[in-house]
Amino acid sequence: MIHQFQSNGYNIVLDVNSGSVHVVDEAAYDCIALYNEKVIEGHESEDAALSEIKGIILERYKEVPVTEEDFNEIISEIKELQEDGQLFTEDIYEKYVKDFKHRNTVVKALCLNIAHDCNLACRYCFAGEGEYQGDRGMMSYEVGKAAFDFLIKNSGHRKNLEVDFFGGEPLMNWDTVKKLVAYGRELEKIHDKNFRFTLTTNGVLLNDEIIDFCNKEMTNVVLSIDGRKCVHDYMRPTRGGNRSSYDIILPKLKAFAAKRGSKEYYVRGTYTAKNLDFAADVLHLADEGFKEISLEPVVSLPTEPYAIKEEDIPYLKEQYDMLAKEYIKRRREGNGFTFFHFMIDLAGGPCVAKRLSGCGSGTEYVAITPWGDIYPCHQFVGEEGFVIGNVYDGITATELQEGFKHQNVYEKPKCRDCFARYYCSGGCAANSYKFSGNIDDVYEIGCELQRKRIECAIMIKVAEETDKEEACQN
Numbered sequence: 001m002i003h004q005f006q007s008n009g010y011n012i013v014l015d016v017n018s019g020s021v022h023v024v025d026e027a028a029y030d031c032i033a034l035y036n037e038k039v040i041e042g043h044e045s046e047d048a049a050l051s052e053i054k055g056i057i058l059e060r061y062k063e064v065p066v067t068e069e070d071f072n073e074i075i076s077e078i079k080e081l082q083e084d085g086q087l088f089t090e091d092i093y094e095k096y097v098k099d100f101k102h103r104n105t106v107v108k109a110l111c112l113n114i115a116h117d118c119n120l121a122c123r124y125c126f127a128g129e130g131e132y133q134g135d136r137g138m139m140s141y142e143v144g145k146a147a148f149d150f151l152i153k154n155s156g157h158r159k160n161l162e163v164d165f166f167g168g169e170p171l172m173n174w175d176t177v178k179k180l181v182a183y184g185r186e187l188e189k190i191h192d193k194n195f196r197f198t199l200t201t202n203g204v205l206l207n208d209e210i211i212d213f214c215n216k217e218m219t220n221v222v223l224s225i226d227g228r229k230c231v232h233d234y235m236r237p238t239r240g241g242n243r244s245s246y247d248i249i250l251p252k253l254k255a256f257a258a259k260r261g262s263k264e265y266y267v268r269g270t271y272t273a274k275n276l277d278f279a280a281d282v283l284h285l286a287d288e289g290f291k292e293i294s295l296e297p298v299v300s301l302p303t304e305p306y307a308i309k310e311e312d313i314p315y316l317k318e319q320y321d322m323l324a325k326e327y328i329k330r331r332r333e334g335n336g337f338t339f340f341h342f343m344i345d346l347a348g349g350p351c352v353a354k355r356l357s358g359c360g361s362g363t364e365y366v367a368i369t370p371w372g373d374i375y376p377c378h379q380f381v382g383e384e385g386f387v388i389g390n391v392y393d394g395i396t397a398t399e400l401q402e403g404f405k406h407q408n409v410y411e412k413p414k415c416r417d418c419f420a421r422y423y424c425s426g427g428c429a430a431n432s433y434k435f436s437g438n439i440d441d442v443y444e445i446g447c448e449l450q451r452k453r454i455e456c457a458i459m460i461k462v463a464e465e466t467d468k469e470e471a472c473q474n
Helices: 026-040 046-060 068-083 093-100 141-154 170-191 208-217 229-235 245-260 279-287 310-333 352-357 398-405 429-436 444-473
Strands: 002-007 010-015 021-024 109-113 160-166 194-201 218-224 264-271 292-297 365-368 373-375
Touching: 002 026, 002 444, 010 026, 010 444, 021 026, 021 444, 026 046, 026 068, 046 068, 109 141, 141 160, 141 170, 141 365, 160 170, 170 194, 170 208, 208 218, 208 245, 218 245, 229 245, 229 264, 245 264, 264 279, 279 292, 279 310, 292 444, 310 444
Parallel strands: 109 160, 109 365, 160 194, 194 218, 218 264, 264 292
Antiparallel strands: 002 010, 010 021, 365 373
């Protein structure tokens, strides 16, 4: 299986199963497409197919010109790449996934909903202003301890464990966060584990004491901001709406970033139908000095006024193209930044198991409510019928958990023939459920945008490699 696309002047061919990326001229680009159609997927003899392809190419490029000798050389290179396992390679992973479904899983990550409350009133919040379709509440130290104990008990031989302090707004329960971090450090010594802590915050309550603590104890910190002031304030108003949340948090986020140094953090926002020109928001955040940026499309029912609709997709794709070009330009000029969705590893990347199985929700990763209920992930919290256990009794809804365990790109018909399947790993089960009522389906709008982001990410890698080659030649 191959995927071909043209971007920023590059003719790019992705061999899906091997992950090989080829940058070719237009004649070779067309030859590969025709070879795939008539030889790989066609039913006529190879000689007849090649004769037909040659006639098409020589006619199409007679003004260039492409000679018969040129054509034969292109075909020879295509066959060589095929023999080397870099083009038209077969899918060898479907057999592997059958065994993978029966693997023994261990829990390696917790999302602790430390606070079901929030000091903002974000319009798109899937948590319903922090309370996740239920009662407001704060996680007690005792429930948090039980959650850590659950993780230790179910982590097997896994040494590195992850805990994300989430909400609502976790800084509203800051003392409990600090106590649980201290408890985690105690458990590390007893059980020979290593905790990686993450904090996700809207930044309203950030101060020097919290920043210093985070720089000491948090492996990663996620700072929520949506971009330009007008965009951010519209979607993320304060309670009562009498103050600009942007004006409150921007100086605090900048102070955090300045103190953070080389340690991991990123600013994360959400774009909606109210700012389809989201590239301007990404660049705004970069211009404000943030070097690690993520901006995600909102996931909401189409009835919401801020929902992204199918008719918005062409414009959003143009935005990604524009952003990718500016991204390359700024990096070349020495004032670049990292955009989360343009990060892709073409040389290595996740192992095959990870590429096939997705995020691990419900199996390797779970979310804990303030009352100790366990959900497959934070986006399922509050969804009736998705409680899979509690921190005291462990996983009790084993049949429901098995459904998440069997999540993979081969179980989803819409993923099987998608070129992006090894990069997105089947997408988000929660998004699928919200739009189809089935965790084994996909969120179509999300898929379209994901495919575009992957194309942009590959193009950026091509541009970077081209720059390196040109630098070596000079």
